[in-house]
Amino acid sequence: MPGTQLHPELAEARQRGAYFEAAELSHQTNTLPEVCGRVCPQDRLCEGSCTLNDEFGAVTIGNIERYINDKAFEMGWRPDMSGVKQTGKKWRLSAQARQVWRVRMS
DSSP: OTTSSOHHHHHHHHHHTOHHHHHHHHHHHOSOHHHHHHHSOTTTTHHHHOTTTTTTOOOOHHHHHHHHHHHHHHTTOOOOOTTOOOOOOOOOOOHHHHHHHHHHHO
16 A cells, blocks of 8 residues: 555665565565565556656565565565464455466466
8 A cells, every 4th residue: 555665664675685674574564465566456556656656667566575575485484473363264266366366477
């Protein structure tokens, strides 16, 4: 969501190569940034509201979040799941969502 991300902190951590820290920051404002970075229409949401868009082009936050989290996962990072409570509820991915995921992943 525009204005609620920690963009400067993410960029600074990424520049230092602190991918675990960047992933933690990314997960503070989004429970699934590695997924949203792939399927969310940032061009119409975040990037459309980006104040840098007029002069320099929008920050491609979806690509940044995806890269940071993919890199952290590759390096062995895992999100802290200690606060997750079992509810007994189940979820499933609809056929339409699976198709979108397949298109975005290719």
